[in-house]
Amino acid sequence: MLPWIIWIIAASYFFYDYINQVIPGIIGPSLEQAFQVPAAALGTLSAYYFYSYAVMQIPVGVIVDHYGPHRPLVIAAVLAAGGNFLLAQAGSFGAVEIYRLLVGFGAAFSYVGVLKLISNWFPAHRFATLAGLTNTIGMIGAIAGTRLFAGVVAQVGWRGSLVATGILGAVLAALILLVVRDHPRQAETWEERPGQERGPDKIRRDLKHVLGMSQFWIVGVYITTMNITFTAIGAVWGPSLIQKAYGITEIRAAGVISMLFMGGIFGAIFFGSFSDWLRRRKLPMLTASGSALLVMALLLYGPKLPLAAAYVMMFLQGFTCNGLILGYSVAHDIRPPGAAGAAEGFVNTVCAGGTAIFLPLMGWLLGFGADFAKFFLIAALMVAVLMAFLSRETHCREQYASE
Numbered sequence: 001m002l003p004w005i006i007w008i009i010a011a012s013y014f015f016y017d018y019i020n021q022v023i024p025g026i027i028g029p030s031l032e033q034a035f036q037v038p039a040a041a042l043g044t045l046s047a048y049y050f051y052s053y054a055v056m057q058i059p060v061g062v063i064v065d066h067y068g069p070h071r072p073l074v075i076a077a078v079l080a081a082g083g084n085f086l087l088a089q090a091g092s093f094g095a096v097e098i099y100r101l102l103v104g105f106g107a108a109f110s111y112v113g114v115l116k117l118i119s120n121w122f123p124a125h126r127f128a129t130l131a132g133l134t135n136t137i138g139m140i141g142a143i144a145g146t147r148l149f150a151g152v153v154a155q156v157g158w159r160g161s162l163v164a165t166g167i168l169g170a171v172l173a174a175l176i177l178l179v180v181r182d183h184p185r186q187a188e189t190w191e192e193r194p195g196q197e198r199g200p201d202k203i204r205r206d207l208k209h210v211l212g213m214s215q216f217w218i219v220g221v222y223i224t225t226m227n228i229t230f231t232a233i234g235a236v237w238g239p240s241l242i243q244k245a246y247g248i249t250e251i252r253a254a255g256v257i258s259m260l261f262m263g264g265i266f267g268a269i270f271f272g273s274f275s276d277w278l279r280r281r282k283l284p285m286l287t288a289s290g291s292a293l294l295v296m297a298l299l300l301y302g303p304k305l306p307l308a309a310a311y312v313m314m315f316l317q318g319f320t321c322n323g324l325i326l327g328y329s330v331a332h333d334i335r336p337p338g339a340a341g342a343a344e345g346f347v348n349t350v351c352a353g354g355t356a357i358f359l360p361l362m363g364w365l366l367g368f369g370a371d372f373a374k375f376f377l378i379a380a381l382m383v384a385v386l387m388a389f390l391s392r393e394t395h396c397r398e399q400y401a402s403e
Helices: 002-035 040-067 070-089 093-107 110-121 124-179 200-212 214-246 250-278 282-301 307-333 340-366 370-390
Strands: none
Touching: 002 040, 002 070, 002 093, 002 110, 002 124, 040 070, 040 093, 040 110, 040 200, 040 340, 070 093, 070 110, 070 124, 110 124, 110 307, 110 340, 124 250, 124 307, 200 340, 214 250, 214 282, 214 307, 214 340, 214 370, 250 282, 250 307, 282 307, 282 370, 307 340, 340 370
């Protein structure tokens, strides 16, 4: 049971970081009133979290490879909790932005840290299943966290709610410290193998391997182009699109879009377990991306659907697009020995950087009309299909082990 207990605790920290992501949207009106800032400033505040998150992904990967995930995750949880405590005491909006950077810095360790623990504690043919379950827990955090945190804010105010969030982070830090371990006690670690050791030379070789191998770029672009649906439709464009198409209220439109994330919850579990059961990566990736392209084409260019059918189609869009988790699985399979963190950190950087580029580009295209933005979404999923086709079939095995 120990591997599962360790995974549950680490995945709970990933859940916690998703709660941190949605906080600005909930306490935004309170911050506007408290610090007399315009609503536009809240968009910048949300971005501060992702700035530190994106910049840290490759360094985080190197750190968890070199020191193991246990100690870095403890420190990260302490930083995230401390950032929330400081946010609760902030006296200016500038201080709020700085403290959000700190929370984002702590969050940067969450997903890569969990994936490293999965790599250390579970066999390779179960990696996609556990990665999918972890992704699901994060999405549940985004959905449930919004409702729970909003309820806490209503009861104790925005400062009190941030104190409560800090306490939750401190509890998770304590659990990680006391229970989580880097690897099974009897496991042979990389540095224990004859002629192998940790250090700057290995870090340099690992990064050279990852940066220079086309497969890591291919799966990174696959993840990015599948993920753009969640960010562009789910967070930016979707609500207004649905509202205008059906003439419904913002609340009902948001309900339709929420089905995108609900579908993503089930899609991550399905494609991860399906890939591990089939012992294939490429076919499930092609199935996910091809289906996502078909559903998107029907949504954007097909006949107008009844509103009830729009809920179903949005669910299917999220279900298929969350086949993106298989990109992380391929990266794990082809990583250099002892370098799961660097591999996952790199593809996460490609995703975060690509999303940061694509969203402003889509906003610019929207200025020329909705048809340009529609084509952009279709083109992104066409690229995802191409990347799935170009990806290597690993048969769910660690490639270096058979070389």
